[in-house]
Amino acid sequence: MTSFLSAFFSGTAQGAIYALVSLGLVLVWRGAGIVNFAQMGQAMFTTYIASQLIQNDYSYWSAFLIALISGAALGALVDLGLMRPLTSRKNSQLLTSQSMRTTIPVIASLGILGVLKALAGIFWAGEERGFPSPVAPNAIKIGETNLAITGFDLFVIGTVFLTLVLTTIFFTKTGMGLAMRASALNPEVTRLSGIKVGWVRTLGWAISGIASSLAGLLVTPKTNLSPNTLDLLLIIGFTAAVVGGLSSLAGSVLGGFILGYVISFVNVYSAPENVFIAILVFLLLALFFRPQGILGSKQVRSV
């Protein structure tokens, strides 16, 4: 029973982080039709920035905030500096074929990933380092009994919950949120409504950058930080996004939590080395039996 509960709670906390990664991927996919494979590279980079600031005696929270802001800036920069010019080029012969139009942004995002990893290695000497958490990672005690949940898990779940509430309010209650949903669903009608779809798209990249930076800050106290630490998070986040139906924001969050439980239970009841295979099997099953995802609509996955 204890092992079940601890698997459940750590699954919830991990799932919360995966939900952020998956949300970040879906935001960009819906807005720009690109899966950003550099996303967790960007997050790795901003987490290093936070780590550097903390080393220079900044407080945890100011480093936290600066990391999120750099996440937004980096996301916007990737769009403005690379993706927008790439996808708007009409004359290139290679991009006239439909498969190349989807392939080139993928390759570009891999290029960014490579550059960011190398730069992180050069700036911060590449070796693994710890990353602090504002809450002690001990199990919470009531009297003498250890509960199955740690204070850090609670911190993660709380932060992500708050983020998801804010995101929901942003998308359903604000004009900018409406503009983002509209641009993703029908760019032409949105442009004809006088909305600058290009900038809305850039905003999507920026928010995605914030979400993934946050995921980086929340995951590294447990995994440590190195240029490659967050690769796994990208893979899991991608699987979560596909499971949820790449086009649905709610689905991406749900997919994140499902993956959290799957991985946590495989970890506890099977063995850690089975995690990769479990992810692959889970992804393939999802693609075979429900390619449109749990909450995705069928027509979106026609290509």
Next chain:
Amino acid sequence: MLAITNLVTEFASIKALDNISFQAKPGLITTVIGANGAGKSTLLRTISGLERPTSGSITWFDEELTHKSVEAIVRSGISQVPEGHAVISQLSVAENIELGGLFRKRIARGDLATATKEVYELFPILHERRNEPAGSLSGGERQMLAISRALVSRPKLLLLDEPSLGLAPLIAAQIIGIINDLCRSTGLTVLLVEQNANTALAVADHGILLALGKVVADLPAKEMAADSSLRAAYLGY
């Protein structure tokens, strides 16, 4: 006044618009009619900036529109209701209307509320169904919604692309009638593209007949409606 001068729009070096010139006078309804493939939709899409012209110019009073972005053109008071009752079906009716005025939210919040109220008065059915997804509306209601979305931006020039397409004749007549009333009561300038020449010429002040990308007739609507030889030659009835 909307002035189109020597406008050419090409698709892969095929001229969809071949040296078109005409003017649409303010406060009046100008209708562009012609058979399928005459270039009517391309004309509207070029005016609203969705297609880029190869040469020629488009001006709205003294304002040059030719190389402006779609958003900038909307912001200078020109709204297009695209073909096929284009609304965003996953969003609610209210959200579709809100979308149309979103860009004015900061500069004219008060007027936006008034404009929204006005379109609900114009189309009460939309107010009734404001919380339902636009995809659940009937064809006529979707067209009303598309027009409402354009109207809340308070356009001075409204571009309508085949509003009667695919609608029952009675509903089509109702919608055209509402546009006519709107033009007469508010001084809105309307450029109405229609395949259904009878409906369009009945309300319009001026008619432009397009064929294969060229203007073949530029006449007051009454004269065009009366000229049976023109219709026989270019519209086939």
Next chain:
Amino acid sequence: MSKVKTHKVIGLRSTRLSIVLFLFFILLSNQFEPYNQSQLANIAMLLIAVLSITLLTGASGQISLGQGAIMAVGGYSSALLVTRLGLSMWLSFILAIFISALFGLFLGLAAARLSGPYLAGTTLVMALAIPSIAVRFETFFSGDVGISVDYGMPPKWLTNLIGEVSIEEWSLYVVLPFTAVALFAVLNLSNTRTGRTWRAVRDNEVAASLAGINIARTKVIVFVCASGLAGLAGALYGFRGLVAPSVYPTDLSLTLLTAAVIGGLRSIGGAIFGTFVIVFLPDLIEKVTGKLAIPETIGIYLPALTIGVLLLLTVILNPRGAAGALEHIRHKKKH
């Protein structure tokens, strides 16, 4: 009549090109010291893997970030066949092609349903997951330690014929025939009816399916062929000494893709160029950093940085890669 003729000419040209390249490698190897000879062998085997990407992405528009994982399948197949069943190295290479192709069939069945980013993500997951299988089933696959295999000693008749042959030179002689055959096959394929079918799928799936091409089946066939090639490359790559998860990391998959992209996804000459770049670039950078006295802590990241920058420059400046740029220049000269 004329059709048949062009086919023959093309066949002849690709044969000639394959043979020329084959001879070029051998000549080059005679000028080189052992280290560069083994690098040349690396190029020859990685070229096969890069060609599999040229085939997959360039000719049919599918993208794979997991060719390294399929190389692992080939590597483990051949290594296990040799160590467990005592088969000859040569036979194990041939069988590795078929086993990887079979693996590619299963993968292709899943991949045929996917497009662009979906396929990219799925193959990336695969690139990470497949090497971990070796750790999971440790008793069978020898876990992290891996399986030691090598090309063996050069046979007597060869040393009798051309004198002493170093181990590095021998590895090159083992690999080159496979490279030449692979090159010949890919060159010919792209000029046949099948190749044209694949390109049609790449350029416009809807139009291709309207023309009566079975899209799903075509995609699966391309995947099977590409997997066979990658598996062969993986087998050759493993026999340099060790077949283990660390030999086929995720980075290998990405490096291969880089080679194909910077050379030009649609060009076989580009694949050759790109493979040279990824193999020799680290050496070149090491030499430069040595001269400029750049500290080693920075130097080790420079190859990755350069490759990333090259990748970005390629997609920004000329998505058709070096081959595309060359064509562009030639085209300009004509006018």
